[in-house]
Structures are given as C-alpha cells and as structure tokens.
Amino acid sequence: MWDYSETVKEHFYNPRNVGAVEGGNAVGDVGSLTCGDALRLTLKVNPETEIIEDAGFQTFGCGSAIASSSALTEIIKGKTLEEALAVSNQDIADFLDGLPPEKMHCSVMGREALQAAIANYRGEEWKDDHEEGALICKCFAIEEPLIVETIRANKLSTVQDVANYTKAGAGCSSCHEKIEEILARELEARGETFQPGAGRPDLVLEKRTVPKKSKPLPVKPSLPAAAVHAPAAAKKPGKPKLTLVQRIQKIEKAIEALRPTLQADRGDVELIDVKDKTVFVRMTGACTDCQMAGLTLNGLQQKIMEELGEFVQVIPMSQRQLEEAGL
C-alpha cells in the first residue's frame, strides 16, 4: 500500500471536524475524477469579522482524501476568509508531512473545496480551473494536461524541452516513453514528426523512415535504429594538445557559464580535480539532493566537452567522499 506519513494515518483513523457544521453558512462541494473522490466542506463564517469559526467535512474517498479533508478543516479554523484563501494545496500536504505523488490531487481537492465554499458564502459561482489527468511523472507529480498544455503553448518538441519547462521526466526518467508518446501525438497534430534525438547534439541518429501508423506492418515491424552515442565534439586530429592549466581554465569557463542558472535555483557547483578524462566536481546548496542533479551534470559535461573539444566524464563527489579524500 501507499507509504503514508504517520500524520496522514493519524488524520485518517481519527479525522477532525467530521460532518456538517451546525449553523453553517457556506458549502463547497467538489470532486476529483482522478480518484472518484468527492468532498463537501461546510463553514460557519462570522459575518462581522469574516472569521471561519467552525469547519466540517464529509468525504467519499480514500485514506489520503479523508486525511486531507481533516487537515484542511484544522488549518482554516480561526482564519479570516482572506487568510484561508491563501492556503495552498502544498500547505495541506505539508501539514500532513507530505503525500505520495499519486495522492497530491487529494490536497488539490481540499483547496478547491475551500475556494468553492468561500465563493458560495460570497454568493459567487466557483469554476474549477484545474484540469486533472493521468499522472505521468511520479518524481515531480506532473499530470498529462499540464504537459500537453506546455507543449502547445511553447511548441516543445523534445523530451528534454518538456523536462526543462515542466520538470516532468527530469527525475528517474521512467516516464520518457509516455512523454515521447504525448510529443508524437502533439507534433503530429501540428504537422511535424517527433524525432527522439532532436536537440541532442550528443545523439547522432541514423537516417531512417518512420513507419506509417495507418498501414500496419506486423510482418516485420521496423525497429527504431539504435541511437549511436557519439560525442559530437570528438577529438579532432591535428589540434594542439592543451596543458593541464589550459584545460582547467576551459573547464572553469564552462562552469562559470552554467553558474547563474544554478544559483538562480540556490545551488552551485565547484571544480575539485581533473584527472585525464575525468572531471570531479562538488554539487552544493540546493543541487545537493536535487532530483535534477543528473540532468545538471549532463548539461555541464556537454558544456565542458564543447569547450575542450574532447570527451570527458563529470563525476560528482559527495561530502563523505571528499572527506575520505582529505579535501
């Protein structure tokens, strides 16, 4: 079963504020198709102060839906409507010490019930602006509609683009097949053809014809030609050999170029050592345990290779490894 936090379990087994509130004057009914969950939130709002004096919930749903509902009522009691509207689904998830990625929509449902109830109190009509769909990227809890929307809005055409814009696929990379399928569909819709290696100078693809989907060829399904991994900037003959200092200078230059991007995300990278074709670095700040670290390193390696005009491998060193090495 799910790896629920103790707080989630506690709020599921002993939910707070169950049922409709006596003398309630605001109701929000919302549902999430993703889980078939549905939630009714009732509030008792003081008309003078607009403070939520009481909140109650009724939920048809799974463990985390019930826990999210319970958490929501606890968070908003005593808040003014304005303060309550500032509560995000992440706040609900944080209150519960986190939710599994597949269950983040339960917290979204909680926030939506709150918005619906406040709209109901104010005599407004609440419209849901959040579209739900299949969960594609488990690392960052990114659903299909967001990916599709972003591809369309920015005319994205590669898995790398999707990762850069939405973070989907930037973690463990298991969802790349699904992202490729979405890309193929979207590119076809705008009259283009999806090319797996596009935008990746390190991937040299053999020329091949893409089999037409309309006429099946079950006899001999043509397999995609294997992508040949060959660095574009392979060592060119006749080029003068760089000294170690020259190489380090060029490596530092590549790191410098990437640094502003990393620092914008509160991370950084530091050059530790260079041995033959291996470049040792230390990731610091937010980079340390970022799921995107692998991606960052690939980008860095690519940059360094372009600078040096030769193949190198960038290896991150952990704090422990550095200490063991006496650094």
Added chain:
Amino acid sequence: MSGKGVYLDNNATTQVAPEVLEAMLPYFTEQFGNPSSIHQFGNQVGRAISKARRQVQTLLGAEFDSEIVFTSCGTESDSTAIHSAIKAQPERTTIITTAVEHPAILSVCEQLDKDGYTIIRLGVDKKGRLDLDEYKSRLDDDVALVSVMWANNETGTIFPVIEMAEMAHEAGIMFHTDAVQAVGKIPLDLKSTKIDMLSLSGHKLHAPKGVGALYLRRGTRFRPLMRGGHQERGRRAGTENAASIIGLGVAAELAMNRIEEENTKVRALRDRLEKGILSNNTHCFVTGDPDNRLPNTCNIAFEFIEGEAILMMLNKRGIAASSGSACTSGSLEPSHVMRAMDIPFTAAHGTTRFSLSCYNTQEEVDRVIAELPAIIQRLRELSPYWAKEGPVENPDKAFQPTYA
C-alpha cells in the same frame, strides 16, 4: 496462517506451502548444478526439473510433459503466447480478447493496437458474462489468436473457455487462456479440450513468486519470446530457475490433492463469509456471477464509501483484502472489470475482494464478519452520500460535486 493477521488476499498472492519450501531448499545449497551440465551436479537437478514438469502436467491434465514450458511468471507466459501467435501467423492481424482481462493481456494488446493490429475486446453484461453469439460472429480468417481468461481475478467469474476454444478451433483459430486464477482451484483436463496455450503462475498456488509456466499443445505453431540456449527445448531460453521450478512442481501436486478441499471446505468458508457480510451490512452486493465462479473468491461492493479507506481500516485490524478502487492502484478510474460490468461509480469504488485459501479457518472468517460492520458504518458517517440511517435521498441529486 502466519502471525495474528487474517490473510484474505490469495488472488494477489499466496504463502509458500511449507512442503514447497522444504523441497526447494537443497537446490540453493548442495544441488546447485546447472541442469544442462553433463556431470553429476547438473544431472540431478535436471532430473528434479523433469519431475516438476510431470507434476505440472498432471495438474493440468496435459497429454505430454513436453507441453509444459517453464517461465518466470504468468505475465511472461501471457506475453509469450500473444507474441508467438502473431509472429507465427504474420498474415493474421486481429486478436480477440475480453474487456475484463488482466493487464498482462490488456497492456500487450494495447501496444499491439498502437502497432496497427486490430484488437477486439469482448464486453460483458452486468454479471460479468460474455455473449457467445457475439464472440462467434467475430471469428474470422484475420484472427491470429483468441485470448480469454479462465477465471476473473477480481470477481472469480468463470468464462466458458472450453466451449470457446472449440469454437475457435472450428474456425481454425489459435486459442489461449490466462488461467492464472483457475489453476489449482478448479479441476482441469487440457487433453480433452481444444485449448492451444494456457498461462499459469506459481505464486497463486503456494509456490514462490518468480516462476510460471506456459502450456503449449503439441503441434501448436510457436515462436519463442526469448531466444538463446536450448533450455525448455529452445522455447524459453535462459538457465532454469531450478529451485522455483521444483517448488512449482510440489505445489502442483499439493493443489491436485487439495482440489476437492478447495471446492468443499474453502468454498463453504467463502460462502459463510459472504452470507455473514451481506446480512450484517446494508447497501452492499456481490459483483460478478455468483453462480459461476471460483470457490475461493468473493467480491462485495459497499456503496457510498471508498475501497482504499476500507482496506486501511481492515489492515489496522490485521485483516488483508484488496479493492477495485482507483486509489489502491494509483490509476485514473476504478477497476476496468467493474466498469465493464457497469457497476455504478459510487459502488465500484467500494468494491472489496476477499480471496481465501486452504490455510484460512472458520475462526478467521468469523472475525472478519464481526469486524466489518463498524468499519463500514464509520466510513459512511464520513460520506456526503450518507445520512444518519441510510443513504441521503436521491444520493446522485443531493450531492452533486463540481468535478475537476
């Protein structure tokens, strides 16, 4: 039963029988040889595998022991069967299956659909039954394979595969059945049928996980999924998972000996559980075809509450079951089996499957009957579809949430 828990999730997996474990252990230690080797270390393992093959043959009622191909699991057997059928008959591009198959079949078919194959997914009625007239009308020369499960994993509903295999045979079409849930629970005699291929999984019948088998009728045109060494007569390359295969053999023999117990003692326990639950709880009903199903399975839909919540509450009391709710799988919708049977949304999410084995006792069953009402009542108190004594009037109208 191990520990203090009550394990009623035997359609998910079963405990390894002590006799099975005991038979396996020497093959991790002194009997470590490669069965293909000529020397004494390998030779004895090879003989033990031959015995296991005969034990599985007996359980299935297969005519020859060479019709048994050991694999790594039910899923591998299913994939092998489908891919073999289309590869051996490239001129045929249609596959007939049902809407309620296991993902081991449906996902493969979905992929083949994308590759240009025609997939016919036969629908079911509200009790989960197929329309054989419709089936017959779809049998034509373009069909490479019919793949229909023997018994459904969620409801236990049994399909008339023997009759369907006859019909396919008459039309000159290959027939495969995913019998992962049926093997060991109902008597089989494949030699008297027209079934060409059958998948089974070890861990559903008290063998360990990671071993399965494909029954392949002699003469059936076949193309291996994995090529390599000559193991399994070249039909499934890769060094044999010797200990597990030997365990599967013992499990098959045990299942053969227990098939009557399964259909008397286990069936009676299941019936007692079902009757107890239905009479102690309101607004719940059995899904599938109660008159024609596996002896160990009972699937009950509890209306107006959600399955994962039920399972968590049961789990807290040491009771293990499973659910067709979307939440338990992390998928978008409730179980495709429930949807195919047109079970209403508010009930499909509350479907709970109890699946027994010969290791369950009456005491355990009575404990579940006694514990369940408080859980159901508690969750209904939380539900917006429920008033104090029963469902709100016109539940669908009284509570109409804005769906995202």
